[in-house]
Amino acid sequence: MSAGTDDARAPPGPPAEAIPLHTIVEVSDGPALKQCCAMLYQSEAAKWLLGESFHPGGLALTEQLGCALHLAAGDRVLDVASGRGTSALYLAERFGCEVVGIDYGDTNVASARAAAAARGLSARVAFRQGDAESMPFEDGSFDALVCECAYCTFPDKTRAARELARVLRPGGRVGLADLTRTARLAQELDTLIAWVACIADAQPLERYVQDLRAAGFIIRTVESRPEALRELVQQVRGRLLAAEVLQGLKKVAIPGIDFAAVRGMARLAADAIERGVLGYAFITGVKP
Numbered sequence: 001m002s003a004g005t006d007d008a009r010a011p012p013g014p015p016a017e018a019i020p021l022h023t024i025v026e027v028s029d030g031p032a033l034k035q036c037c038a039m040l041y042q043s044e045a046a047k048w049l050l051g052e053s054f055h056p057g058g059l060a061l062t063e064q065l066g067c068a069l070h071l072a073a074g075d076r077v078l079d080v081a082s083g084r085g086t087s088a089l090y091l092a093e094r095f096g097c098e099v100v101g102i103d104y105g106d107t108n109v110a111s112a113r114a115a116a117a118a119r120g121l122s123a124r125v126a127f128r129q130g131d132a133e134s135m136p137f138e139d140g141s142f143d144a145l146v147c148e149c150a151y152c153t154f155p156d157k158t159r160a161a162r163e164l165a166r167v168l169r170p171g172g173r174v175g176l177a178d179l180t181r182t183a184r185l186a187q188e189l190d191t192l193i194a195w196v197a198c199i200a201d202a203q204p205l206e207r208y209v210q211d212l213r214a215a216g217f218i219i220r221t222v223e224s225r226p227e228a229l230r231e232l233v234q235q236v237r238g239r240l241l242a243a244e245v246l247q248g249l250k251k252v253a254i255p256g257i258d259f260a261a262v263r264g265m266a267r268l269a270a271d272a273i274e275r276g277v278l279g280y281a282f283i284t285g286v287k288p
Helices: 030-041 044-050 058-067 087-093 106-118 159-167 193-197 203-215 226-248 260-273
Strands: 074-079 098-101 125-129 142-149 168-181 218-225 278-286
Touching: 058 087, 058 142, 058 278, 074 087, 087 098, 087 106, 087 142, 098 106, 098 159, 106 125, 142 159, 159 168, 159 203, 168 203, 203 218, 203 278, 218 260, 226 260, 226 278, 260 278
Parallel strands: 074 098, 074 142, 098 125, 142 168
Antiparallel strands: 168 278, 218 278
């Protein structure tokens, strides 16, 4: 499998370390938001706080999503917003399928390709740079796709849903895992780190189902998994404490973190989860 060309390159932007994670974002500016999120996903600060998997439930939930989609050897699978390639590589190893990952960040794509090469998977796993709202693939290119904790960060969700349907063949399966909300969130949860953690623009579960149906999918399963989000927030709080201690001891330097602001965001998120305002779910469907 060829890795392809980087024909959907993101515009240049400031270094991730130069963007404060507590910055309030202007969600109406789609291209700027995509660029900021891409830069921050690639930053050491985000890696410190979110770990390698970057989504609730980690690889255990990725495996469950793959099982729900009945992935198997011979399937060609797309991982939308693939990050550093953790899920794509796991799916290829676990299910024997071919996987293509697409991500907006060029550093993420380079890291994912290096990881595939190091694990001897470059023949079955490829990564391309591109925009989920306008993907550089032909119609009907894939048998299945996954999109984990990323759909809610796409500024134009309706367009993104149509793209998911376009690149699947008839009978192709979609697996969407994302944060959900039941009420309006506090303004403090509209920061860049909240976008990176998929919190800021979480939508009601019904909105995701409606978007997929409007794009032509037949919904197969809808499962609520709030415990996965609860564990991620606990992980962020623990990592934040460790980062503060290590930075205070001058054992590590993590530019871009306002510890008080991120600590407050994590506290608000934890409270929202306990009140049932924030949750996590995965949805599967099929293209007729």
